[in-house]
Amino acid sequence: MRCGELMCQKDTYLKTCSATVLRCEKVPPVPQKKKSKSKPKDEYDVVLTDTVLFPEGGGQPYDVGAIGGAAVTRVENVDGIAVHRIASPLAVGAEVEVAVDWARRWAHATQHTAQHVASAVAEDWLGALTLSWHLGPTDATVELGAPFNAAEHVEELETRVNALIRASVDVETEWHAAGDVKKGRVRGMRASSCQLPASVTGPVRLCRIGDVDVNPCCGTHVRTLAHLQAFKILRIEKKKQSTLVYFVAGPRLLETLGACVEREKKCVEALCTAAETVPERVRDLVAKAKEAAQREKRLQKEVVDLLADRLAASTQSVVAAPLRPSTRDLGDVGKVLAAAFDLRRPDTVLVQTFGARGDGAFLISSAMPKLVDAARGPIMAALDGRGGGKGGRAQGKCAAIGNISTAVADAQKALAGLAFSGD
Secondary structure, eight states: OOTTSSHHHHOTTOOEEEEEEEEEEEOOOOOOSSOOSSOOOOOEEEEESOOSSOOBBTTBOOOOEEETTEEEEEEEEETTEEEEEESSOOOTTOEEEEEEOHHHHHHHHHHHHHHHHHHHHHHHHHOOOEEEEEEOSSOEEEEEETTOOHHHHHHHHHHHHHHHHHTTOBEEEEEEOHHHHHTTOSTTOOGGGOOOOTTOOSOEEEEEETTTEEEEOOSOOOSBGGGGOOEEEEEEEEOSSEEEEEEEEHHHHHHHHHHHHHHHHHHHHHHTSOGGGHHHHHHHHHHHHHHHHHHHHHHHHHHHHHHHHHHHTOOSSEEEOOOBSOTTHIIIIIHHHHHHHHHHOTTSEEEEEEEETTEEEEEEEOSSHHHHHHHHHHHHHHHTEEEEOOSSEEEEEESOGGGHHHHHHHHHHHHHHHHHTTO
């Protein structure tokens, strides 16, 4: 059976079917760019007499499920034939049971039908055409062109779609000759739905939603809009000449609501407040966190300046800063201290170490890059370090963080040799 007239397209609600294996071919392995220790897993492409598994198409993702107990990881429409990808071979001619992952199928069907309704309402109500749509793992989007305006039309679009859901409008599938579709001879079809590629010869499958919409479509749909339960717009994204509308319906709406309730519950427990005051408490905490960050930054600068003054008092050509216990301090404090020290002792190398023995980090700095170039080798050797840098900075990881005294002494010797050579 060719795509367009598969069991899944004749009846979305079928969960299983029996079919005969017509073809089972091993998928050629994909050449690996890098050598891998693990052997690539064998995969097989299977063609059946019919299937309840929808092949990807029309903006709707493929179904997954099982064929004869073998997991189906994807289904593709290859030149009008549904090709199933599985991990183990099947005997050609064997009778097999085909089963669909119903939760995934139902989520796709409800989202897809909701998109048809939203698109039809936007076009009939405002003349806003649908430019694209996408069915994602948690929500779906429909891209509406002008004159759809988020500020004015979102609430009304939601209201109109939900009114049709409450009216339990029937959803049916029909098959028509391609010529009748292209020439607009199908009852209820609008001009924007009649445009088909020249390669389409039919029969063409149409999705009819009462008097709301008639559209060529290969995807799965509910039997009645009542099965959508409700339609909710989550957010909008304004583009240059269009608007992306993110929405959920059916099980995805319930999943989204459940997740929101659970998050609210956790917020209430963490903040020790009523649900109604959570936004106010969060805004207050964010404001206090910003104040604390600014205060910490000011205090950090004061501490760094004091430390830089103390280190600058040294007469050595290489100076070691006190070990800081966290490697995160390399970015938070280390680079700030390096800049402050450069201003005070531009002709001196500063060595900073962070972390613990076996899992440390280092930062070598100077206002004169050539000093860092001369000192980095001895320092990294003593600290058992690896890393790189340029422009008066070198940093990386090190294992022998306790050898800082040796690192400083060896670096001073290297700088003395540099001075002796006339550089």
